[in-house]
Amino acid sequence: MTERTEALRLTRDGGIALIEMTRPQQRNPLNAELKLALDETLRGLEGDRNLTAVILTGSGGVFSGGGDLKAMAREHATGEYDGAEDYLDRMRHTHGWLRVLRNLPVPVIAAVDGPAAGAGLAMALACDLVLITERAKFSCAFCKVGLVPDVGLFHALPRAVGLQRARELMYTGRTVEAEEALRIGLALEIVPHEQLLTRAQDMARQMEQGSRSAFSLTKDILSRSLDTDAETLLSLEMQAQAILLASRYNQDAVTRFANKEPLRFNFI
Structure with a gap:
């Protein structure tokens, strides 16, 4: 198009x-x-x-x-x-x-x-x-x-x-x-x-080979990294990781990895 x-x-x-x-x-x-x-x-x-x-x-x-x-x-x-x-x-x-x-x-x-x-x-x-x-x-x-x-x-x-x-x-x-x-x-x-x-x-x-949500959060935190103190970055990291650990994408990925199955990218 x-x-x-x-x-x-x-x-x-x-x-x-x-x-x-x-x-x-x-x-x-x-x-x-x-x-x-x-x-x-x-x-x-x-x-x-x-x-x-x-x-x-x-x-x-x-x-x-x-x-x-x-x-x-x-x-x-x-x-x-x-x-x-x-x-x-x-x-x-x-x-x-x-x-x-x-x-x-x-x-x-x-x-x-x-x-x-x-x-x-x-x-x-x-x-x-x-x-x-x-x-x-x-x-x-x-x-x-x-x-x-x-x-x-x-x-x-x-x-x-x-x-x-x-x-x-x-x-x-x-x-x-x-x-x-x-x-x-x-x-x-x-x-x-x-x-x-x-x-x-x-x-x-x-x-493209990864979670859009994980990429978006990584990009957002990286954009602040040179202007933000270490403690604030740890806080942002903690919040982002909690969101992603609770996601269906991560749950599916770790299950597939444990079962030695191919990972499925970008389904959420």
């Missing part, structure tokens, strides 16, 4: 949803049309009980060049946005679908081929895992256009690369090539570009 707008294509393969940005000639800019398409698509997936994984990617050798600077220039010229309040409303909308992307209760994999700049980098780091090709390039050049990093980068980038490296990347806006991206923690692995989606889909299928 495939759904498409001019800016985005959604393809379903069983429980796996592939979200593909489809304007590579313009570097898949995060403009008003793409933001609206992402908002509608992600909110449609949010409550889907059949969803098991999401892959976010670009087309034509481009992930996303980030904000649409040409559109910004037009807005300034026409006075379309009148003061900070108008811009705040726009950012609130962006943060709305960003939270959905970040908090989906299933694995979310960014498959990055070519440039991921500014908000493009932010979208990749909002995912659980980042696979890249040898052609991937990252940059965080907001300061060069007189802006601060946005779309969640103040949270995501220091957690990926450490505070000092995040400062350097934000302050200089320099480009990070694939090998360095892997070394400093922006990416999990480098895949030949012609194999990128196959690798992402294979990884998504591997992650």
